[in-house]
Amino acid sequence: MQKQRLALLALPFLLVAAAPPHDPAKLRDAALKDDTAWTIAEGLTTEIGPRLAGSAQEARARDWAVAKLKSLGFKNVHVETFDIPGWERGEERGAIVTPYPQPLALTALGNSGATPADGVEAPLVAFANVAALQAAPADQIKGKIVYVGNEMRPAQDGSSYGYFGAVRRSAPSIAAQKGAVAIVIRGLGTDSHRVPHTGVTNFEAGVTPIAAAALSNPDADQIERIVAQGKPITLRLLVTPRRTGPRQSGNVIAEVPGTDPGAGIVAIGGHLDSWDLGTGAIDDAAGVAITAAAAKQIMDAGRPRRTIRVIWFGSEEIGGNGGQAYFDRHKAEPHASVSESDFGADRVWRFETKLNAASAPLTGRLEAALAPLGITKGSGTASAGADLGPWVRAGSNGIDLDQDGLRYFDVHHTSDDTLDKIDPDQLAQNVAAWTAMLAIVANAPESLAGGRD
Amino acid sequence: MQKQRLALLALPFLLVAAAPPHDPAKLRDAALKDDTAWTIAEGLTTEIGPRLAGSAQEARARDWAVAKLKSLGFKNVHVETFDIPGWERGEERGAIVTPYPQPLALTALGNSGATPADGVEAPLVAFANVAALQAAPADQIKGKIVYVGNEMRPAQDGSSYGYFGAVRRSAPSIAAQKGAVAIVIRGLGTDSHRVPHTGVTNFEAGVTPIAAAALSNPDADQIERIVAQGKPITLRLLVTPRRTGPRQSGNVIAEVPGTDPGAGIVAIGGHLDSWDLGTGAIDDAAGVAITAAAAKQIMDAGRPRRTIRVIWFGSEEIGGNGGQAYFDRHKAEPHASVSESDFGADRVWRFETKLNAASAPLTGRLEAALAPLGITKGSGTASAGADLGPWVRAGSNGIDLDQDGLRYFDVHHTSDDTLDKIDPDQLAQNVAAWTAMLAIVANAPESLAGGRD
Known part of the structure; x- marks a missing residue:
């Protein structure tokens, strides 16, 4: 309660610069030293391994994910299931x-x-x-x-x-x-x-x-x-x-509750399913790990203005079913911005935005907070990836943190997509970039959700 | 005939420096531009592929090798078969x-x-x-x-x-x-x-x-x-x-006849068999290719003093049978020196010798001819590899051209041992080094074969 009141009092100051407890620069630099993302990626690829959409392994991954996200302190951790047309290798x-x-x-x-x-x-x-x-x-x-x-x-x-x-x-x-x-x-x-x-x-x-x-x-x-x-x-x-025939898949959802329920949700995530050949390290244990680790940085520093929703999507690979299921189920809820991490584990080198007019001031703040990580501004063409793309196409703000893809297609969708392909230092740079982005977007004083907040 | 007389006349001069037609430096530099080795490696890995000792594929490789070595102009091309205990993957x-x-x-x-x-x-x-x-x-x-x-x-x-x-x-x-x-x-x-x-x-x-x-x-x-x-x-x-049970393997042999049958044989080679998983590019299409290409450089320049014998050994991988079979069959023939190429296709960085007293002057000549290729002298511990090692242990001269092994065990004995792993420039450097070595050793005026020549 006290924290909440403090955040509200700090609001006017946020218009000038991000205020404690969510100073983007401080949280960003602290995140560079955090190993939560590595621990998630290591656990998922080791304790589950391959997790094809609709398989028993994907179901085990959901159980694993719920336990992990709860243990990290997230709220409202739950699974939203849906059916997919199953396919399996012979x-x-x-x-x-x-x-x-x-x-x-x-x-x-x-x-x-x-x-x-x-x-x-x-x-x-x-x-x-x-x-x-x-x-x-x-x-x-x-x-x-x-x-x-x-x-x-x-x-x-x-x-x-x-x-x-x-x-x-x-x-x-x-x-x-x-x-x-x-x-x-x-x-x-x-x-x-x-x-x-x-x-x-x-x-x-x-x-x-x-x-x-x-x-x-x-x-x-x-x-x-x-x-x-x-x-x-x-x-x-x-x-x-x-x-x-039909098989069950599902999205795993966890939240960092915000102080202002009307300010729209900041939705981030990656996908929990993988192809069956490797252990799905860069595609996409890295993405679920990065987004959850960044949200945890914010959570541990205090309550943000907006609720951050972390979504670990099911069945991205075989048909993008998880992203569509999430959109269909939640489209009435105002989303302040959406961002997906699904392009490996190498460093973020560029950010892209697609913002409504009211949200335009975010760009400069993102540029300042991300530049020290070697990240430059793109050309304003964010897509929010396969799973959150439907939101951008429907008019929500999208922010992409683009990862370096020069090595990505060396192991993408092969048996070789294993934990050793993740560079812990570059993974930490990702978490730092996402933390800075969340500190800015989740606390932005502007009305981001298309006038709905 | 004329060439032979010329070579004999040139002998006194060879004591001072290598004379035409086998000037080590000139032949070495010309070899850097020759693609014979690449053509052999490409042909063997493409047209035969995997060739496990004792398999039908290894037998096809022998047929391929005989045709290839004849087409390159080698003399006395033939196969010497032997039996091995067969083993195959399930x-x-x-x-x-x-x-x-x-x-x-x-x-x-x-x-x-x-x-x-x-x-x-x-x-x-x-x-x-x-x-x-x-x-x-x-x-x-x-x-x-x-x-x-x-x-x-x-x-x-x-x-x-x-x-x-x-x-x-x-x-x-x-x-x-x-x-x-x-x-x-x-x-x-x-x-x-x-x-x-x-x-x-x-x-x-x-x-x-x-x-x-x-x-x-x-x-x-x-x-x-x-x-x-x-x-x-x-x-x-x-x-x-x-x-x-027993399976047939065999060594493929080809010669560049020398002018002085009493001067001992210069035996070089690699192994024709490979593991069954890859196409045996670095292990050891490269070795058979390098040694044959170098011998061809000498052959095309004129007859050397000593006969150069190129041996493409069978069944190296599963038990070193080809090397032993060759030694058992030929041990009465004086060998002036023996050298094997069986450590990939990356550049030669060092040479090693194990020489009898009469052959000691070779070292300085090798050092001078190989230095321009970035090759330094080792510590005098040549082994001549798995296939020709028995000769060194029995007292013959051995000369090793040591290849850079930093990448070798990345693909060694895997399905990944394929042609793309051979760097054509480094392969050519190998051929140049072997050509220079052969120009020196095959024409050396000294008595190299332990006093038997």
Whole structure:
């Protein structure tokens, strides 16, 4: 009570500069020394490991998350469940049969169809990229296994994933429409290891799914070298994932209650589910860890003006279901701003905002508080990620803390996404940036929630 | 004929400095621009791929090698076969059952025994290293699955593989003797990827082999984190390799005939076989490629004094059989010097010699010719590697061109040993160093073969 009154008294001062107990600079610098985020990431990846949406492992992750968030002192910790269409991996093997027999390292894409139980063997037809596949006549493809390459390279802002992502998102459906019996792609990875990159694909309505798998980059190189020799290639594939029917997923929610219930919610989070191949360290134990650790910094310093809601989303990977479920359930609640951490664990290098007019003063305060961490202002195009994006599209404020993505697609969606890929120092820089952002946004004296607060 | 007479006339001059056509400096610098080695490494890893000793793939590799060496212009190209005890990989899967169920990335060690066909599930007992395993009483181990860690770190000269190698070479036999039902080790790798490192183990006479597998480093980290929590661990393993009975392997031999048959042979080579997981690029397509490419540089410049014999050994990995077979068959032939390339494809940084008194003048000539490539003189402890080591131990001259091993154990014996791991520039530096060495040794006027020439 006393704390609450103190915060209200401090309000006029906040208009000039952030006041105790939530001085952004002080909290930011203290957060650099906090290991809460590391502890969360270590615990989730060790004690749960892989946690595919809809699986028993994801359900265990929710139980783990509730216990962890309660133990950290958060309030109103609870799970909001929803159903998803389940999909799970089966066997997956592949080989070059001719001209040079040898095994291939590959993995099924999410939503892939299956080969027959004893596999499929067919001639390969290869395309350099999606455009070449699109341009090819169906009679060149019918009855064959399609290969599609891509030229994705690392980019700090991850933008390469947009354009080149079509090879995974669209090529399988196009190949299926043209009569291919299966498809293998050069996966969306910037590494050169025998660890193929999975990720979701989607078949257009009316298209019967075919087996769709990603090759590791060294395997794609091998295919392309043989293609360059002009030799006909035959592949054998055994890929047997299946649709399981409806499965339960859920979002785990925790709060730092604010002193001003009418000021709108500051929603932050990452996603709790992961692909099944690795232990989901950079995607996205890091994101849930960073956001919860930053919220805890604020909580431990005293009550902020606004309620901070930490959401650990379920089923982001296989269809963005958790984000949509949260929006559908909470859309009547005013949100002052939304922010997601879902791009690894490397340092924040830029912040992006998408703010309504009343919230414009936040930008300068963010710039000042984040610059000492090496973070610059972007071009005003925040998206709030896959899970909180619906809010920005519906008009809420969005603030992105953009992580350096130069290494992200080296291990993204592979078995190699494990705890050792997280750099503790860069993880702490993330927590510091999020703490500073929360100190500013959760305490901002302006009316942020589109005039609703 | 004319060339031969010219070489003989040039002999007195060679005592002062290397004369045309084999000027070490000129040939060395020309070799930096030659892509023969790359072409061999690319061809072998692409057109054959994995080539486990005794397999059909290794036999195909011999056919490929004979054709390649003939097409390069070598003389007396032939295969010398021998039998080996065959071993081949079966299924291999593992998982933590309790306390935190999740799959493990592992691979059987060469010569591993098998679990029952439906696997084995047992409590884990963990040791930090081989010394701790050795010190433990049998009743602590009986009926359990043993885990043994190791602290191997990269070293430029690869020396870490000696000491830490005991975890792979010896721990399985020790664990079996003490009644373990299976063993998993932290593999001998310096990377942090989910690609476990295989390699040979040996069970002592009278010890019944147990299933023995290597975990990738991230998986070993995971086990050690849970051990550190003090939680009892149960593992499930399915590892079903088998001994196949006798299989045929063979050495592929090619020569650059010398002008002086009595001057002893200069024997160089690498090994043609590889582990079955990768395509054997750095281990050891690089070695066969480097040595053949260097010999071709000499051949193309004219006939050297001594015959250069290029040997692409079979079955190095599983038991060093090819090297022993060559020694047993050829030990009556005087060898002027022996040198093997079997430590990857990174640059040569040091040369080592082990020379008889008459051959001592070679050292200074090697030092002068190799220094411009950044190569320094070692401490006089050449070993000539696994395949040609028997010759050095029997008193022949040995010359080692030591490659930089700081990255070697990142991919050594994994599925990740693929062509992309070879740096073409560093490969060319190797060829240049070997060319300079051959120009000096094959033409040296001294009597090198222990007084037998």
